[in-house]
Amino acid sequence: MPSNISLLALVLITIVKGAVLIGALLMAFAYGTWLERRLVGRFQLRLGPNRVGPLGLMQPMADGVKVIFKEDFVPAQADRLAYWLAPALVVAVALTAFAVIPFGPPSVKLFGVPLFYISNVNVGILLILAVTSIGAYGVILGGWASNSKYSLLGGLRSTAQLISYELGVGLAILGVILLAGTLELPQIVEQQAGTWFGFLPRWNIFLQPLGFLLYSIGALAETNRAPFDLPEAEQELTTGYQTEYGGMKSAMFYMAEYIDIVLVSSIATLLFLGGWQGPFIQQLPGLGVLWFLVKVLAFVFIFIWLRATLPRIRYDQLMDLGWKVVLPLALLNLLLTALIVLIWPWLGGGG
Amino acid sequence: MELGYLPILIYFLLAVAISTLILFVNRLLGPRRPTPGKAEAYESGIHPQGNARGRFHIRYYVIAMLFLLFDLEIAFIYPWAVLYRRLGLGGLLEMLTFLVILMVGYLYAWKRGALKWE
Numbered sequence: 001m002p003s004n005i006s007l008l009a010l011v012l013i014t015i016v017k018g019a020v021l022i023g024a025l026l027m028a029f030a031y032g033t034w035l036e037r038r039l040v041g042r043f044q045l046r047l048g049p050n051r052v053g054p055l056g057l058m059q060p061m062a063d064g065v066k067v068i069f070k071e072d073f074v075p076a077q078a079d080r081l082a083y084w085l086a087p088a089l090v091v092a093v094a095l096t097a098f099a100v101i102p103f104g105p106p107s108v109k110l111f112g113v114p115l116f117y118i119s120n121v122n123v124g125i126l127l128i129l130a131v132t133s134i135g136a137y138g139v140i141l142g143g144w145a146s147n148s149k150y151s152l153l154g155g156l157r158s159t160a161q162l163i164s165y166e167l168g169v170g171l172a173i174l175g176v177i178l179l180a181g182t183l184e185l186p187q188i189v190e191q192q193a194g195t196w197f198g199f200l201p202r203w204n205i206f207l208q209p210l211g212f213l214l215y216s217i218g219a220l221a222e223t224n225r226a227p228f229d230l231p232e233a234e235q236e237l238t239t240g241y242q243t244e245y246g247g248m249k250s251a252m253f254y255m256a257e258y259i260d261i262v263l264v265s266s267i268a269t270l271l272f273l274g275g276w277q278g279p280f281i282q283q284l285p286g287l288g289v290l291w292f293l294v295k296v297l298a299f300v301f302i303f304i305w306l307r308a309t310l311p312r313i314r315y316d317q318l319m320d321l322g323w324k325v326v327l328p329l330a331l332l333n334l335l336l337t338a339l340i341v342l343i344w345p346w347l348g349g350g351g
Numbered sequence: 352m353e354l355g356y357l358p359i360l361i362y363f364l365l366a367v368a369i370s371t372l373i374l375f376v377n378r379l380l381g382p383r384r385p386t387p388g389k390a391e392a393y394e395s396g397i398h399p400q401g402n403a404r405g406r407f408h409i410r411y412y413v414i415a416m417l418f419l420l421f422d423l424e425i426a427f428i429y430p431w432a433v434l435y436r437r438l439g440l441g442g443l444l445e446m447l448t449f450l451v452i453l454m455v456g457y458l459y460a461w462k463r464g465a466l467k468w469e
Contacts (some may be wrong), residue, residue, distance in 0.1 A: 007357075014358040018365040026369075072381040076390035077403075088370040095366035099359045119358040126429055127359075148392035149403045156411050163418040170425040177432040243393055248377035252370070316468035319414075323466045327421070327457075331450065334428070338435065338443050345436050 013113055021118065022095055025259050030060035032258040036304050043308035070247030077147040078244065086142030087245070087252035093135045094259040100124045101266050102186045104276050104288040116276075116289060117186070124185040125173060128267065129166075132222075135256070136162045139241050142253070146244035154240025157230055157315065161221055164322035165228075169218035171330035175211035175337040176204050176271045179348025189275030191348065203274040207348060210333045212272045214326055219264035221322065223257060226307035230315055265299035266292075273299075413465045424453055 034049070034056065041048025049056040074083055104116030114120070121127060136159050143155015180188045194202050205212045221228040230240075237243070242253050269275055273295045276288030313321070341347060392399045428446070435442055460466060 010354070010357065011361060014361045015365065018358075018362040021362075022365060022369055068377055069380050069382075070377070072378045072383060073385070073389070075392055076387075077392060077399075084374065088367075088374055091370040091373070092363075092366045095369065096359075096363045099362045118362045119355050121355040121359070144404065146392065147403045148394070148399070150393065152403050152407070156407055160411055160414045163422075164414065167418065167421045167425065170422070171428075174425070174428055174432050177429065178435055181433060181436055183429070183433060238393065238395075247381060248373060252373065319466070319468045323417075324461070331454075335447070335450070338446065341435060342440060342443055 009111065010113065013111055014118060017115075017118055021098060025095060025098065025262065026255070028262050029255045029258040030064065032261065032300065033063070033254070034060050035300070036307075039301070039304045040308050043305075064251075067248055067251045072248070073246055075146060075148070075244050079145040079147070082141045082145035083244075084249075086138045086145060087249040087256075089141065090135050090138035090256035091252050091259070093131055093138065094256040094263060097128050097131045097263050098266075099131075100127055100185060101263070101270070102189065102275065103292050105189075105281070105285045106186045108285050108288075120184060120186055122182075122184055124183045125177070125188075125267075125271070126183050128263075129170060129173070132260075132263070133162075133166060135260070138256070142245065143241035146241070148244045150238045150243040151241050154237045154243065157237070158224065158241055161224070161228065161230065161318060161322070164319060165218045165221035165326065168214055168322060168326035168330050169222060171327070171334055172208075172211045172215040172218060173267075173271060174330075175208045175333050178334070178337045178341050179204060179207060181348075185270050185275075189270055189277065192274040193277050193281075201274055201277065203272060203277070204348070205272040208272065208333070208337070210329065211337070212268070214330050214333065215268060215272065217321075217326055219268060220303070220306065221318070223260045223264055223303075225257075225261065225303055227310040227313050228318060229307075229312060230318060261300060261303055262296065265296045265303070268299055269295040410468065417460060417465065420456070421453075424449075 037059070038048040038050075038056065049059040052058040052062050074080055099118045100121060102114075102117040102120070106114040106116070106120065108115045139162065140155045140159045143151045143153075143158070146152075176188065177183060180191055182188060188204075192202050192204060196202055196206075200206060220226075224230075242250055245253065269292060275295075276292040278288065278291030278294075281288050281291070392403060394400070427449075431438070431442065431446055438445075
């Protein structure tokens with residue numbers, strides 16, 4: 001952080017930047033639902049919502065208005081405080097994780113502070129992992145507080161799934177950290193600038209193909225998306241930990257889910273796909289945001305595509321995949337990467 | 352305290368404020384018409400039988416314990432990965448020893464069926 005601006009200015013700029021970022025993320029949630037419904041409609045040879053506004057673009061607004069006027073309801077047997085806390089917690093945590101996500105190059109500054117991220121700390125990616133793991137509390141609290149069997153079982157399943165795949169994600173990210181030699185996200189992206197042999201971008205995905213695959217599997221499982229959407233397996237558990245939730249509180253769980261999708265897509269973009277790196281970035285650094293958003297959107301599209309394509313897997317298969325396939329493979333990936341970095345220390349730019 | 356964390360704290364407070372505000376607005380605008388039937392937990396149409404917060408399967412505890420073990424291990428590997436180029440071959444061998452010991456425990460847990468779901 002620059003020392004040449006006053007503390008008050010820093011606080012004010014941060015509040016403005018934070019408000020814009022949160023607004024953008026809430027819009028991303030709204031239009032994430034729209035995009036998903038439209039796309040899944042197309043995948044299933046339907047049209048999807050197209051009545052409210054042009055192309056159905058006002059549909060999220062109509063949904064929002066509907067949901068905010070819904071009854072604010074607490075079941076009789078519920079633990080009131082935890083029942084309230086859970087949706088607020090998952091949303092707050094999902095939003096907070098974006099504090100260290102750089103959307104563009106740090107060279108673009110506004111009043112002496114980098115414009116495209118809230119802050120850059122030397123534990124960057126570790127902070128994101130720490131913050132997102134708090135989200136698991138929201139799920140288990142929501143499931144427990146409702147005092148319904150569906151909710152409790154869904155919450156337990158969901159938590160077991162989250163923590164199982166968190167290991168794979170943590171280890172897959174370690175491969176990139178080994179190459180980069182740093183936890184700071186802007187620095188990891190800077191190292192992916194340029195090309196190999198003149199045409200191949202120096203993205204980490206080409207050095208860490210297995211790591212990228214494992215991260216993507218883990219990201220799908222951590223966001224409870226198909227084919228890992230077991231907590232919401234309607235046939236078995238109604239809607240899992242959300243069963244007793246309605247109206248705005250239910251919508252907030254979805255809000256957290258979509259914001260988390262954007263989050264894991266952003267992390268994948270930063271760690272494996274070169275973040276804001278792209279053509280003409282030297283001449284026009286602000287263009288980086290566009291490249292970043294294009295990559296994130298491509299990742300989000302794949303999320304929706306997978307949901308329309310793959311059937312849901314069974315719970316024992318899910319746990320087997322997490323513990324017996326992803327975890328050992330991620331460890332193997334870590335050791336192989338360590339060996340390669342030992343032989344060619346200049347690889348990945350962290351040397 | 353490093354100044355880099357101050358914006359994160361401010362942003363965090365902002366995020367908490369927004370999520371509280373959304374809940375509050377809903378409480379303000381939404382109707383409240385509780386009925387005894389509505390307040391019951393959903394159990395596919397019948398009255399709920401007993402308390403939901405009963406006992407649940409031991410496997411969840413086993414998974415939680417294994418997770419703690421591995422997550423701590425991963426937390427240990429992060430600083431190692433950052434400093435890896437400076438540690439060199441010695442660092443790799445040390446981490447290998449650490450992981451081999453851990454793998455023995457992992458394979459033991461696997462063999463004893465701790466990872467088995469039926």
